[in-house]
Amino acid sequence: MAGKNPGWPLRECCGAARACRAPGPKPQSTLQSSCTLRYASSYITNCTRPSMRGLPMLTPPFKLSACGMAALGAAVSAGALQSGDGQCCGHDHVREENGGAAHAQARTRLYQLDTHLHCSVIGTCLSPAELRKLMGRHMDIKGKTDLELHHQAVGLAHENGDLSKAIHKALDQRHAAVIKGFAAAQDEAALEAAWKQAWQQGEIPGAYWALLTHKCTSFALRQMAFGEVHMLSHLMGSANRHELKRFVALEKENLELQDKLERERQRHHQSQLERDALAGQLRQQSLDFEARLSQLRAGAAPGGETRPDDASALVGVHTERRERAERAAEQAWAEAGRLQQMAEQLQQRVQWQAEELAAAEKELHRAATQPQAPDAAQQQALQGRKLLYVGGRPSSTPAIRDHVQRHGGEFLHHDGGLETRKGLLAAQLPRVDLVVFPVDCVDHDSVVNLKRLSERHGVPFIALRTASLASFAATVARELAPPDAGTRTTSASHFCLRHG
Template structure:
């Protein structure tokens, strides 16, 4: 920023930069005559897009118009079919500095999209008030609208223009670095999501095959039992006609034994069917939990991406799920705990942590738990003694607790949303525990 894009106008923004509104730097007037001349020189209209300095066009088109809007607007004037977003951007920047239909259309589109900011900045009478409006818009995160409004304002000066351009330029670097990090995380989550879906599909296919084989086996056993019954009845009838009770009795005993064997085989098949149905139900529940966790992780990534794109100057808040709540997180992994802390803060809550006794004393739980409004612990990353103590203290202080399937951020977000939703709808009741036996 030591050499800004309008470096050639060291004495102010000259005729090539802003010929209508901003003139060269003038010394302070020393008499009433010079003061009246300066007042007559002040601009009365907003700047047009083609009147701005050429290096400003790139930042205006790139920050104040989305790629989709720019492509639709440029398609009315030039052929953009087959061109990339970068090529469309270059064409728009080149034609923005040329006084013509394209520059007028771009200026009109920018004014329509950012009309609210233009009206808000219209009350500024001098450079100090204009700078104040810019700082207020920066604090609220409305950067694109404020950028267009301040660069076309009639009270703009070279110093303020250089400051605003520099701040937006550095913000673009910061946003690019943040988006690259989030994109890597999103690609990893997408890959994991695909692998889990493939595993679930294979498992469901294997279960369907097993159920089909079980049904075929049950049908065969039922047919064999019916055949045994038919043959037994036939043998009894034949023996009764021949008046040979001893041989008929032996045949009945034989068929009875076969029938009992068939019934035992059918009973074993039914028991195996029950076990396989229970196992299938557990797999379905596990798949449902994984789907909820993946949906929560994807929603969080979309919220972070949207927050990074449109609210760079605002506090990192994405919701009020835990508003005015203190969440005590016991146990967990050191790698995932910071991400869970950030998630709780973004949801408006306060995060309290205890590692379950690895480095923190377990006696600290007695002081931390009464301050919390919700206790959460992962069952795979906490010892049994801490879990029992947490349950007893939660029952004693009437504080709800939520066990997590794992120590991941996705499991934490999905389980917390599900528990809070059930609590809000009243679909479940808080568990009652024995203080003596946990």
């Protein structure tokens, strides 16, 4: 500051101060000018000191009056805020260099990330249970929902406080292995390659946190990862809504089948009681007939004398009654057998419904907790298999295709002859390992042709109860499970749920 004379603002300030201290009422403009000039004077003086720290505040945190603005502008134009040796700018440059060196040596902290990233980081990289446990150490969480805790955590993440540090530490501990793998990347290209590999493997939470906090991550790379995670949340929400709708429909259908089965059981039980009662009556009548016949044969008929004509007529009547009772018993037995068969069929349908419900619930749970992680049983059943799906509905076929491909299988589709030529079925079938078709969405001729071709080429086939993803997943888990899992392995099936 050598050669600069900031004395004129000081003199102006002192004059204004003397005007303020003079007796009598002071105009409001005089008071504002006095305070403004005193602030400008002290501020300019502090800025000229060699030992200043940081940049001078060229914009004060209040609105200057017209007089103060003129004085401060004159001081700036006169060079009162310029340093002769460039210490101010040099100091800022040194601070940037020091800050850049520190940033190059350490990962980015949670509070240092852009605030619009905190929601996706906390929602993707921490489960609701982990966040609730963590928040419980720092505040009262009684009665609060997961959404409320999420909002509070996001709102406090930008502060360099205890909660932000605790969340950062918990994320580092949970995803330590992924962070260690990303630490080997030394430039942005390596980081992007590691992110794409983690994305393909379904390791989204750990890779997302490791990428955002890596020392070499640029703003553009952060925005790219944020956009992909954001769109993934939309896709998962749409898939979850579809599965939830299907799950509710299956639950309703299952309840209806259970009610129908219970009514059939009651009817079957009532028929058994009636059959047993009728059988008891027949046995008693038979005993009575035999006793009566013995009496007649012995000549001890009631009324005194034996009358052969009456005895023959009585035997004929009782014989007719017995035959009629036997026919009624046979009909009762036939009805009981029919009801028993119907009950067994309903029981089988209830079992299939339960398996489909379990598969749908398992898929919903997996989609909510680990969107990209494949199911172990489905992975073991479909890994490396080439599957031909015949028939089906356009609304559910894409979901089944995605399910097969996500678990390591290859999916081929033939619509049964609606748009695809039936001749292609014979060309596709020898190249596959398994044929699957829903009995409710394929015509009888295609099923007969499919059975004949499958038996000719030795390719196993499975009939699905419906064309839904839940029915597909449950049937695959049941039919293709390994022998040590307690279920049978599939072979060339000769039984169709609809066509026989």
